[in-house]
Amino acid sequence: MTSDTLRADATASAPAIAGPSRTVRRSGVSVAWLGLVPFAAYVLMFLAVPTILAVGSGFFTDDGTFTWTNLTALADPVVLNTFANSAGLSLLTAVVGAVAGALVCYALLGMNPQGTVRSSVDAAAGVLAQFGGVMLAFAFIATVGAQGVMTLFLQDAFGLNIYENGMWLYEVPGLIMPYVYFQVPLMVITFMPALAALKPQWTEANLTLGGTRASFWLRIGLPVLAPSFLASLLLLFANAFSSYATAAALASQGSQIVPLQIRAALTSETVLGRENLAGALALGMIVVVGIVMALYSLVQRRAARWQS
Amino acid sequence: MNRHGPSRATRWVIGILIGAFFAIPLVSTLLYTLRGTDGGLSFERWAALFDPAASAAMKPIWIGLGNSLVLALITVLIVLLLLAPTMILVNLRFPKLKPFFEFTVLLPISIPAIVLVVGLSPIYLQIGRTLGTGTWTLAFAYGITVLPFAFRSIQASIDAADLKTLSEAARSLGASWPVVVVKVLASNIRQGLLAASLISIAVVLGEFTIASLLNRQVFQTAMVVVQKQDAYAPAIFTLLALLFCFLLLLIIGRAARGNRKARS
């Protein structure tokens, strides 16, 4: 191949640099394989092994005997309820985030990509998508917490007590707004390329063929965008389902969603009297997220085909 | 005239509605931190950050921030000295492995941190016995967490720079492999390396899950601890971190634009 021939030529013309080309090439190849070892070892030790340990530990009791009891615990109504909460929360925030994010992308359509509006929104989306975790929780506590700015404002200005029916911020409903807060920027980041890939030729062709602006979206725009929208929706779902930090910061006790259940299981609060439940819960979580991400990559491949 | 974009009115309505949703928490947080003990607006909470009397309560945050910065540094080293050379190797010598490599590197997106930490527990037990229980060992786990983000930045640079041609040209001129990698290749993917480093810093500073469940003290876990006593300091740090992230992104964006100008 070219690089080998080049190297051979270089060696032939500059004998001072290296020995015969054949030995250089053979040891060159094996050195290259060695070069992959550090990274492979690293990924093995800190990604592969922990994952296997995490999902595998659900199959064993504390003293190492194989057991199905941890897995059957997943069928317990308390645990099922947790999964339902997680799924419901993720679905709701994914849909809201997807629709709101799509609207933002639509509002940006046709604007100059280098212009101030587009680049500010891109920057804001980039920052806010990273702004998850505990800092988001603090911001919402400062906004709608018991002493939050909006809470007091609504009380003073309109006599509205938003916590009349209980302190919802620290339970599952309280997670909806913070989750939407990072779902929308993520949607903007992932969906904008799809919207930008709508070719102006399609709009013009639609017009010359007798269509209207409405019929363009109905017959062309939305159908072409549907795979990308679905892909982004799946990504948002997985994102919400996997989230831990915000919920942990808001609900310092309690385990109404799966990540919090895992926290409880790890911090030695015996959940349902079983100790390796964390592993079983991890397995359940990975199955859900794994399926969603597999669907995502399938749909994304179809979406990418129409974007070229 | 734009053909399929929305009307001006529509743009404004969407912008205002969604902009409000995003502005309210940020503005509220700012107002919250400006709340004086007498009820009016004052900077006393901000000043308290530097007040030695209140510093005992703040101490965990400074310690945690220090730890996080050290972790960020080590993570960046992992990215630059382990990930980047491996990526160069794969792109140059093992192009057939690229899909497999990409799949591996993007796995952390599909494996939530909360799941990973269940399996990291026993591993870090062992690490504690050999390398000690210092917080810096968390960097090994963080290197994995930042893999997808760092990978994307560096790969974009590699694709744009056409490393194969560059390395063949350098080799035909007589350079040895170390010289090729350091002098020729690294300089051409500098922008991707910078972006990857900055994103890694942002991710590490914001990480909570793994640190919290492995009982280490970092920036985010410290804020949660302090929040129970003083709700204002964490809010202030939240705003500062947001500003910092924004500046980081501006730098990345400016570097990207500068690179594009240089190419055109």
Next chain:
Amino acid sequence: MTALPATADNVLLAEAGEGTRVQFQGIEKSYGANRVLHGVDLDIAPGEFVSLLGPSGCGKTTALRVLAGLESADGGAVLLGGQDVSRIPTNKRDIGMVFQSYSLFPHLRVDDNTAFGLRRRGVGKTAAGRRALDALALVGLEGFADRFPHQLSGGQQQRVALARALVTEPRVLLLDEPLSALDAKVRVQLRDEIRRIQLRLGITTVFVTHDQEEALAVSDRIAVMDAGRIDQIDTPEELYLRPATAHVAAFVGLSSVVSGVASGDRVTVWGRDLPTNAPAEGPVQVHLRPENLRFSGEADAAIGGVVEESTFLGSIRRTLVKTDAGELVRVQHDARQHPVFGDRVHLAVEPVPVAVRES
């Protein structure tokens, strides 16, 4: 190239009609301070194939888009069949348009793409499907009905785009550089097919291109444009033999420019007297076509020169000669003559009319 279907089998051919007259009247268009069209006037007869030819930025695409309604003119009017359509939106003008690329809808099959315009007009699914198949048969793609655009080559995609534009039997067919993105061989084949179909259907067609050879090959008339104005509208032969301006002479076909002295409708070049296309006086730039120059003996030569280079083009050769007057001219000749760099040659010029421009 496959034969067109029989008229009896194909509804589009069977319904081919008379064509519509298309008129531009004083079209003005500016983008901000930039004036793109300066009072364009053009009268296209029913069933005529007219090309808008010119370099990039001359306004030809803008003129086409004004005709389509995709841009609105700042002044002047567009008439279709005598009716002023300037205020009518694109989707009501009953036109068919083929774009340079990417215009097929990626999520629809070829037959659904083709039937799209019919369905928008309320034609039922089965009827539309049948007509779409006839349109595809016209472009030779009836076997591709169930494919998707990404499974087709560039040339095939443009054929589908053509079928899609024709199936609604529009009043005028507009083509915006439809062949520019295609390979050279496909380009030649497709342009001949477009012309054949157009002749059989008798549909008025406006074709935008920057390729003068393309325009010469397919058009009834060509409008050569430059900087927002039409320089000359004529048949291909007239444009080639009698270019009215230096721009037309330079743009259409090859020519070499030399100096001469004009007097009325004659000009003196290299001591020879030639007729001109347009009257002029005094020193002028003269455009000489390569095929009107030949190598001769010293006796009947107009001027001598030295060969700079010679290019082989299959059946002919074109040789660049530096004349004794210091000008560079191109001579077209039989490939069997093989001049070499440095050869001393003598040139004679045919006494055909030439284009001149006052210098």
